[in-house]
Amino acid sequence: MSSTLLRTAPVLRGALRASGVLKPAAMASMSFVRGKATLPDLPYDYGALEPHISGKIMELHHKKHHQTYVNGLNSALETIEEAKSKGDFTKAASIAPLLNFHGGGHINHSLFWENLAPASRDGGGEPDGALKKAIDSDFGSFDTFRKQMNTALAAIQGSGWAWLVKDKSAGTLGLVTRANQDPVAGPYVPLMGIDAWEHAYYLQYENRKAEYFDAIWNVINWKTVAARFEKS
Amino acid sequence: MVNISNLWQYLALQSPLHSTLSGDAFNLTKMGFTAHTLPALPYAYDALEPHISAQIMELHHSKHHQAYVTNLNAALESHVAAVAANDIASQIALQQAIKFNGGGHINHSLFWKNLAPTGSDETSPAAAKELVAAIEKTWGSLESFKKAFSATLLGIQGSGWGWLVKEAGDGAGLRIVTTKDQDPVVGGDVPIFGVDMWEHAYYLQYLNGKAAYVENIWNVINWKTAEARFSGKSGEKTEL
Ligand SMILES: [Fe+2]
Ligand SMILES: [Fe+2]
Ligand SMILES: [Fe+2]
Numbered sequence: 391m392s393s394t395l396l397r398t399a400p401v402l403r404g405a406l407r408a409s410g411v412l413k414p415a416a417m418a419s420m421s422f423v424r425g426k427a428t429l430p431d432l433p434y435d436y437g438a439l440e441p442h443i444s445g446k447i448m449e450l451h452h453k454k455h456h457q458t459y460v461n462g463l464n465s466a467l468e469t470i471e472e473a474k475s476k477g478d479f480t481k482a483a484s485i486a487p488l489l490n491f492h493g494g495g496h497i498n499h500s501l502f503w504e505n506l507a508p509a510s511r512d513g514g515g516e517p518d519g520a521l522k523k524a525i526d527s528d529f530g531s532f533d534t535f536r537k538q539m540n541t542a543l544a545a546i547q548g549s550g551w552a553w554l555v556k557d558k559s560a561g562t563l564g565l566v567t568r569a570n571q572d573p574v575a576g577p578y579v580p581l582m583g584i585d586a587w588e589h590a591y592y593l594q595y596e597n598r599k600a601e602y603f604d605a606i607w608n609v610i611n612w613k614t615v616a617a618r619f620e621k622s
Numbered sequence: 623m624v625n626i627s628n629l630w631q632y633l634a635l636q637s638p639l640h641s642t643l644s645g646d647a648f649n650l651t652k653m654g655f656t657a658h659t660l661p662a663l664p665y666a667y668d669a670l671e672p673h674i675s676a677q678i679m680e681l682h683h684s685k686h687h688q689a690y691v692t693n694l695n696a697a698l699e700s701h702v703a704a705v706a707a708n709d710i711a712s713q714i715a716l717q718q719a720i721k722f723n724g725g726g727h728i729n730h731s732l733f734w735k736n737l738a739p740t741g742s743d744e745t746s747p748a749a750a751k752e753l754v755a756a757i758e759k760t761w762g763s764l765e766s767f768k769k770a771f772s773a774t775l776l777g778i779q780g781s782g783w784g785w786l787v788k789e790a791g792d793g794a795g796l797r798i799v800t801t802k803d804q805d806p807v808v809g810g811d812v813p814i815f816g817v818d819m820w821e822h823a824y825y826l827q828y829l830n831g832k833a834a835y836v837e838n839i840w841n842v843i844n845w846k847t848a849e850a851r852f853s854g855k856s857g858e859k860t861e862l
Contacts, residue, residue: 450829491779547803548802549821550780570780571780587821588820588825592826597681597689
């Protein structure tokens with residue numbers, strides 16, 4: 391967890407913890423500079439996921455959408471800080487939905503970029519080692535897992551995400567979906583997420599979202615997912 | 623008046639009133655289940671240009687709205703079969719699909735009709751004298767209403783709709799409400815007009831610039847339809 395954030399803004403710790411946002415596991419890949427969230431660099435070029443995800447989608451998604459969540463998160467944090475300094479806790483609490491939405495948006499996209507990779511590099515294929523064993527034992531097979539994930543993605547009514555998660559208390563893998571930008575929290579550690587918002591695919595796939603859900607498996611970075619699994 | 627929890631039942635019952643709302647024909651199938659159909663757009667796909675592109679309108683109507691209709695029919699058909707088999711678990715499992723796709727069908731049916739071709743008389747608030755008077759009474763001016771409505775649209779987190787509604791009851795005051803995903807307006811409130819804030823409604827043209835979409839949608843609001851819904855003379859069944 392960013393020590394900078396916590397040192398400069400101790401009040402946020404309680405606010406963030408109370409709102410269920412910004413859990414340590416999710417913080418690993420998030421950028422904070424002087425207590426402010428910043429847009430992380432993509433670990434590859436905008437065009438690097440083509441033809442599965444177009445360069446134009448990646449550029450807008452990262453530079454515009456993710457940036458908007460970063461800005462919204464910072465502005466929510468500022469409002470909370472300001473309200474706190476005036477002792478106006480009602481005002482601070484009223485920001486919770488914005489904190490959840492923009493904070494979740496920042497967390498989710500930060501995790502998403504890193505669990506993708508160009509098909510020519512680490513993207514696609516199937517996991518191996520301990521992660522493969524866990525998927526086989528909890529889903530039956532990788533194929534079954536992939537089918538279940540695609541079914542979950544297709545069943546999202548509106549905007550949201552699907553995640554492969556590890557349930558820390560049970561020690562098992564599972565699938566969860568989240569509405570809008572609700573982050574994965576509680577007993578779940580997010581291992582791999584797929585953005586099912588229309589902005590994630592519409593310019594390329596239009597209404598044919600099933601094609602996007604099929605294509606994205608070519609650019610899943612199993613190295614990242616395995617590293618998250620091992621750390622969890 | 624039907625509340626949200628039994629919307630599915632309402633839809634499953636195939637009230638003939640709903641065909642008035644969506645303008646669609648009911649086709650009695652051999653299963654005794656009546657299929658919904660995609661209502662025709664009351665204007666050409668390019669009629670809302672340059673505010674909403676023809677490409678968006680065509681995909682939105684012929685693909686997205688069609689998918690809600692198709693999936694609603696599939697869910698209703700399964701529901702009829704589950705009832706026949708006395709399979710309660712399946713009936714319960716189908717409620718969410720019926721609500722989502724039924725809502726999508728109703729919302730889009732209302733939306734197409736509360737939009738009008740660019741430059742047509744219907745797009746002038748002068749076509750809604752009673753409604754505009756009521757709006758001015760509530761928000762002070764049409765401009766401040768538009769500002770409040772636009773801000774509400776831009777505040778929606780995720781997919782959803784913004785609506786101007788006439789509240790149920792004697793007061794029948796005006797109110798701005800939002801509904802998430804494809805939840806329809808319920809509880810007896812009458813939707814006067816709605817704006818689709820799903821990304822598919824604007825993304826191909828406006829990309830992440832949804833504020834520009836919201837600004838431009840005012841150029842194609844059908845005030846004549848709005849007035850008719852407000853005065854209860856639209857001939858549509860706008861409440862569930
Ligand atoms: Fe996204
Ligand atoms: Fe219908
Ligand atoms: Fe729509």
